[in-house]
Amino acid sequence: MSLGNSELILNPDGSIYHLNLLPEDIATTIITVGDPDRVSSVSKYFDSIEVKKQKREFRTHTGHLKGKRITVLSTGIGTDNIDIVLNELDALANIDLETRKVKSNKIQLSFIRIGTSGSIQPNIPVDSFLMSASAIGLDGLLHFYESGQCTNDDLEKKFDEFLGWSSHKIHPYAVDCDKTLGDVFTSNRIRFGITCTNSGFYGPQGRSLRLSPKIVDFNERLAAFTYQNQRITNLEMETAGIYGLAKMHGHRAVSLNAILANRATGEFSKAGGKTVDDLIKYTLERLVSSDLIS
Ligand SMILES: O=P(O)(O)O[C@H]1O[C@H](CO)[C@@H](O)[C@H]1O
Numbered sequence: 001m002s003l004g005n006s007e008l009i010l011n012p013d014g015s016i017y018h019l020n021l022l023p024e025d026i027a028t029t030i031i032t033v034g035d036p037d038r039v040s041s042v043s044k045y046f047d048s049i050e051v052k053k054q055k056r057e058f059r060t061h062t063g064h065l066k067g068k069r070i071t072v073l074s075t076g077i078g079t080d081n082i083d084i085v086l087n088e089l090d091a092l093a094n095i096d097l098e099t100r101k102v103k104s105n106k107i108q109l110s111f112i113r114i115g116t117s118g119s120i121q122p123n124i125p126v127d128s129f130l131m132s133a134s135a136i137g138l139d140g141l142l143h144f145y146e147s148g149q150c151t152n153d154d155l156e157k158k159f160d161e162f163l164g165w166s167s168h169k170i171h172p173y174a175v176d177c178d179k180t181l182g183d184v185f186t187s188n189r190i191r192f193g194i195t196c197t198n199s200g201f202y203g204p205q206g207r208s209l210r211l212s213p214k215i216v217d218f219n220e221r222l223a224a225f226t227y228q229n230q231r232i233t234n235l236e237m238e239t240a241g242i243y244g245l246a247k248m249h250g251h252r253a254v255s256l257n258a259i260l261a262n263r264a265t266g267e268f269s270k271a272g273g274k275t276v277d278d279l280i281k282y283t284l285e286r287l288v289s290s291d292l293i294s
């Protein structure tokens with residue numbers, strides 16, 4: 001079946017609608033960052049850069065580092081953008097843009113998010129690195145897809161039972177990271193936890209400037225949840241969407257967080273730039289020494 005013009009949308013030069021990319025522009029290893037300015041903070045460490053493209057907040061650089069081809073792409077903020085980025089990157093890999101048909105031999109992509117995040121546990125300090133072993137999405141993105149076997153239904157259920165937030169119209173979905181890809185970044189420099197992804201930075205992360213929150217003890221309630229000796233450790237805005245859409249498409253994903261805020265102690269990092277740069281260097285070092293990445 002050929003995909004119609006209003007479903008698979010291409011620009012006049014044949015590139016995919018929002019990302020403005022052609023199939024040959026991307027590597028199978030893709031680092032996602034939120035901030036477009038963080039793209040060059042990653043690609044400045046490449047030995048060479050062959051592609052530099054941008055449309056809206058989606059900036060892409062593809063290059064080589066120690067023989068590995070790597071793409072770094074900015075997603076902007078939020079799982080609404082993740083829906084665009086993951087669907088369009090998969091289309092570049094697995095749909096023939098000329099015939100508009102899904103290819104029979106699928107390519108598996110590896111997504112590594114390098115993002116910032118706020119801890120909700122007092123013992124996860126600012127400037128630490130944290131891998132999201134699992135992610136719980138409160139944003140709703142996955143509810144629009146047939147997610148099949150991709151979700152961690154037990155975690156979802158226990159979370160729902162503990163918090164009882166369906167009365168607030170909050171319906172969680174939970175997805176685990178790709179264990180094999182996660183192993184590449186596992187070391188004593190990195191902590192692990194359950195990341196909570198939500199649809200905003202203020203109310204949806206328990207912040208209140210002038211507006212009153214509906215759930216007053218939002219972060220404290222999240223922080224009190226335990227599942228198989230793990231806790232919800234941090235809040236951000238993309239990971240659960242990336243994990244869900246990657247898994248449903250048959251790709252791998254892992255999310256690495258630079259903890260810039262500690263919401264339990266009220267601290268914010270004074271060295272955020274350095275912490276993010278350290279996480280970028282850590283990620284690239286682990287990537288180039290891994291056999292999983294070609
Ligand atoms: O630093 P990035 O990757 O953008 O990630 C975090 O920072 C943004 C909010 O400030 C959200 O996108 C959140 O997920």
Ligand SMILES: O=c1cc[nH]c(=O)[nH]1
Nearest residue numbers: 116117118236237261
């Ligand atoms: O508290 C924080 C810090 C960074 N990014 C977030 O989404 N939340």
